Amino acid sequence: MASKPPVSAATHCPYCALQCAMTLGPPDGDAQAVGAPVSVAGRDFPTNQGGLCQKGWTSGQVLRASDRLTTPLLRGPDGELRPATWDEALGVVADRIRQIQSRHGREAVAVFGGGGLTNEKAYALGKFARVVLRTPYIDYNGRFCMASAAAGANRAFGVDRGLPFPLADLGGAQAVLLLGSNLAETMPPSVAHLAGARASGGLVVVDPRRTPTAALADDGAGVHLQPAPGTDLVVLLALAHVLWAEGLADSRYLTSRTTGAREVRSSVSAWWPERAEQVCGVPAADLRAVARLLAAASPARGGHGAYVLTGRGVEQSAHGTATVSAAINLALALGLPGRVGSGYGAITGQGNGQGGREHGQKADQLPGARRIDDPAARAHVAAVWGVDPRDLPGPGVPAVELLRRCGTADGPRALLVHGCNLVVSAPDATRVRERLAALDLLVVCDVVPSETALLADVVLPVTQWAEEEGTMTSLEGRVLRRRRALPAPQGVRTELEVLHDLAALLGVPTGFPADPAEVFDELARASAGGVADYSGLSHARLDADQRGLFWPCPATPAGSEPHPGTPRLFLDRFPTPDGRARLVVVEPDSPSDGLRPDAPVHLITGRVLQHYQSGAQTRRVAALAAAQPEPFVELHPLLADLVGVADGDLVQVASARGEAVAVAHVTPGARLDTVFMPFHWAGPGSVNRLTLDTTDPVSGMPDLKLCAVSLRPAPPSAEPPADGLGAVGRGAR
């Protein structure tokens, strides 16, 4: 970190997968001075068109958090975290890992990664787990995010790229069906791409809440369907039913490009709209109107194109994969995927949610989105890594199961966390906290003292976003360069350096370079021939092409033109064995176990514009914290009356797993039977004290969106929901 910092850098936002283009600096004043502001300006790019949201334009302040971690911390015998040198801290980590593994076996150490890490860091972390620790236990927070979308896309299309087309393609569409996505708050600049659909009256938003995104369908711009939470599968079955019943399905496309249509057609025949209405509460007439609107926009019927898009609202559920499959079935019945100007996509969430799930953090995958149980994939990656394929561990377990096993007799005794604030964002967080407490060793790499870092035995302070070089893969599958704009504070190391040092201490002195460009080149080789093939890419090539390149982008023979990348997938065939997309029969299962008859109110969860995820970063930005200072629960005025609370009162919310306290936001936009809480806060107002850890049988995705609760006015003794930052967080260190 000794070299002189650049004056300004063309880079991308630290937060979500839209990866808005921005220019950082020149800082107002001395960039080296702690607290000096860094200027942030939107930069023209096909996705954000120069725009940023409030989080983006205040992101410079995250670099200046008053409690930025700048020294390793070690927990002493008295239980307190104390500053330590890097040599001490890394030495303790290596010694304890060695002890634990020699006593309990290699599987006694586990790794938890994050979808915010660069491709280089995600790749190095996966390799570290498999080559240095030789443990199968690695998974990451994308399991809470994209796992159902990935599972659904893999089984239908043979590939998992969130949007298999550029986002800007949406602009020409006549209809867009948005299921469980609140784009207007979660990716505000993307709303511009909905203009075409809105002008045609074709924006259909499916959300139990009247969100800012639902409001985009007002005034003739489209339709808002407000189903009972967790019933989207039935909505989708009914829409497909109407298509077939009214002869609106694209039968030529189904015959030439898909398999499984006949079985799905017969299974949805049982879901006529009047029956679906009984389950989901959406009027049958609305279901018919929406099916006809989508069909009219479909290319087969001479429309200008239609898209079906899913967000976390329908995916983060114990039947998330089934719902995604139903959405894909609908898109296939309309003949959309693989046609320019139409398609199906899942809107990836985290900054590198896409790349983060391709390069080896996932329990069952090796780089290039290869399967870890595929002998050919193991042989290829082992050759790149210079190890014997027989030494590579097999598949691990998905995140929720991994956390359940932590600190148990046969489970992992040590956990290394990179880029996730687990005790705020994992379901049934109280239990997660107990599992972490039962570990022999918890090591957390972070930039700030997150709530999870504060529980660790060893905290390692790492560089963030504008202090490092790397690449990110956006929601479109576009690989982008993240560039360094300023030096990291003294005392901070990059995660690549940390992994390099730990590998060496654990007896693997080579194979973990700290130079991101070098790591990328190896990642590219490891991905060669895989589904997510990056072998034609390098930092140098991405630097030359300011717009980024879409994968797959395979290497071409020396002397020939480089591969141009693949903005649109499926135009000729699907990457399945027979080249066809697969429709999969899915049926609703029984309601999730959290819906108890004595707790008649549904709680759904999600986000607000100003905060990002567990809030570890955004709760430290003054303007964002002031705009959304505290945990809240949104409820309908009639429900508020029933419970006996008014706007601004404290409400106690109880589920089968725990209790939380939040400020009542009374709004007519909520369904009478459904309340909403964002998950951005820790402490008594943390919504994941309430959620359940039941998981989807296919994807391992937990039921983060929905559980049954009861409400009452908070007793005077209730702990008020704080801003979530402890004394350390308030800058008292």
Ligand SMILES: Nc1nc2c(c(=O)[nH]1)N[C@H]1C(S)=C(S)[C@@H](COP(=O)(O)OP(=O)(O)OC[C@H]3O[C@@H](n4cnc5c(=O)[nH]c(N)nc54)[C@H](O)[C@@H]3O)O[C@H]1N2
């Ligand atoms: N401001 C902000 N932006 C973000 C993030 C952030 O934390 N803050 N995080 C990023 C990440 S990682 C992600 S994954 C994305 C998430 O982006 P979105 O998927 O847009 O976000 P959510 O708010 O989690 O959920 C979307 C909607 O699902 C609805 N919902 C809840 N239950 C149901 C249901 O049963 N059915 C239906 N149809 N809808 C339901 C909620 O009311 C909510 O409005 O956002 C990214 N962008």
Ligand SMILES: Nc1nc2c(c(=O)[nH]1)N[C@H]1C(S)=C(S)[C@@H](COP(=O)(O)OP(=O)(O)OC[C@H]3O[C@@H](n4cnc5c(=O)[nH]c(N)nc54)[C@H](O)[C@@H]3O)O[C@H]1N2
């Ligand atoms: N109830 C409920 N729960 C949810 C959700 C929901 O909708 N409802 N959404 C889920 C979803 S979609 C997601 S993606 C998860 C997200 O949940 P988390 O993974 O907890 O999200 P973040 O707050 O982004 O946590 C990232 C942590 O990494 C740190 N960090 C930032 N950059 C780096 C880096 O380069 N290296 C390292 N080592 N650390 C870094 C940050 O400071 C922060 O502490 O939450 C899930 N939890």
Ligand code: SF4
């Ligand atoms: S929409 Fe996402 S990428 Fe764009 S500025 Fe906001 S947080 Fe950053």
Ligand SMILES: [Mo]
């Ligand atoms: Mo996410």
